Amino acid sequence: MTVASDQVRQATGRFGEFGGRYVPEALMSALIELEQAWQEARSDAAFGTRLDGLLADVVGRPTPLYLAERFSERAGCRVLLKREDLAHTGAHKINNTLGQVLLATRMGKRRIIAETGAGQHGVATATAAAFFGLPCVVYMGAVDMARQQLNVVRMRMLGAEVVGVEAGSATLKDAINEALRDWVTNVEDTHYVIGSVVGPHPYPALVGDLQAIIGTEARAQVLELEGGLPDEVVACVGGGSNAIGLFRGFYDDDVRLIGVEAAGEGLDKRHGASITAGTQGVLHGALSLVLQDDEGLITHPHSISAGLDYPGVGPEHAWLASTGRAIYESATDEEAVKAFRVLAATEGIVPALEPAHALAHVLRDGAGKGLVLVGLSGRGDKDVAAVAESLAL
């Protein structure tokens, strides 16, 4: 068990000062019930065996660790990719959704809801709900529905109902608001599968626990492949679940942890870099770092990648940043699109735009960094149209 998850397991539900439970009273009983159910499930061997079986047979774990030789030449360091893009449905999100829906069935919930930004979490939730035979509603910002069309169609084919959200910036933040409104209304029979390490306690801890498999596998794989640990571990950070999953494997090692946020149009313009450029605040039930104005209004973020287009970040990251255990960098839309193309051209792998931010950081900053492990959190089929448009291809 890692340092951070031990900390949060104390009744406070906090990582250092971050986290907590800033929610309407109507949700408190459900969150307490969920916390208890997860405590029980994670120490129940039968649950663990069942989840491991699903991760192997449905997701196809373990995902490979891949030495990207030609990309390494471009970056000036030895780059290993943790291939979550090869997980079923094409991103790390499925690790979380199968675990949460399995937990929901154990709790007797009969309906599943989720929010989604890039659509990957929506697809992964719809997949898990289909697998367990539960009805599923996914909330998605109207702006995201337009730029991630492919995933909208996939969700519908998987039997989910996709509900467009027009409020606010019509992106991930607003989809979470709408999912929370649904949950407040239907909390008695519905489980809300939140898609990142955000939200009120116990979600950040729960999602982190379910994603920790990424880092556990990657650490063992890199030791076997290279005979030692990496110098640096790099992952993109939207809400921060793929990064937490990967980082948790290395908390106790002498390894630099680097999260890469979306700098969008530039840090002096519209962006999604809540750690790099945000301040402390409460969003979606947790105290963390957020993009806001002087009166505490949450500001509209921007990123070319829907999954990083979010004005907050999980409390575990805010805590890692405050202690200095992880450091946070950012990459612009332009840098991400360039890295997207470099990986495709050098390795024949089309990455999602989200991890393309992590790759962009390595291309910019990797020279001489030794052995660098990058979380390739998803594949880029969903982004092909957006990239083509941005390049006027």
Place this chain on the structure above:
Amino acid sequence: MTKLLDHLLSLRAEGRKLLVPYLMAGVPQRDSYGPALVACSEDADAVEVGLPYSDPLMDGPVIASAGERAIRDGIGPIEALELTAGLGGSAPLIAMTYYNPIYRVGERAFCARASRAGVTGLIVPDLPLEESAGIRNAAREHGLAWITLVAPTSPPHRVEAIAKTATGFVYAVSTLGVTGARDELSAVASKVVARCRDATDLPVLVGLGVSNPEQAGAAASVADGVVIGSAVVKLVLERGAEGAASFLAEVRGALDALQG
């Protein structure tokens, strides 16, 4: 005892059912908000003023879009307090705000500003018991009443703990969901009220979904009064201050009829 509680208790002692309408600050417009507040105070025993927020997750479409409208007009939550200062209708003011603006300016500083703006009580719908110690202290220091929400999903032991912290009234959330008018008042409402009664002697008001005089009468027959939000905001937007005020006069009539 807080000023607000004292006020509400003395009205209750006279046998009066309490009417608390909700308005969104800065709505319909910067200039017309003041007159709306004064008009809606007429038949009210307190007025709840919503501070506009970017992410109002307890609010349904009517109140959420009213807030968006205020924000578009450049009225954020702190600006809304400034705007409210000195408007002074006849009824005491209660501010309803999400927690982040409070956190942003600081709990003490926020309470100081609210108090300067003439606010006498606070409702923070996304701040449950466990996270509220700091703001409760700050509110006490500034003489602001703390109003607590009890939900249909709150078990009796929570209701008891929540009610203990209230220094204004207990807001019994009549149904699961967000704000918005409902055709029928949920049967759950009376159960929630009964739980609150078991836990406290403070006034218990029913809110969420109350949208017409009949429902208000039904709710107030079990509780000490009602909070009416979306129905009032909608009228303020569609028919202006007078429209909302005449609706509230009808509600007042239904409540007074209960005294029999």
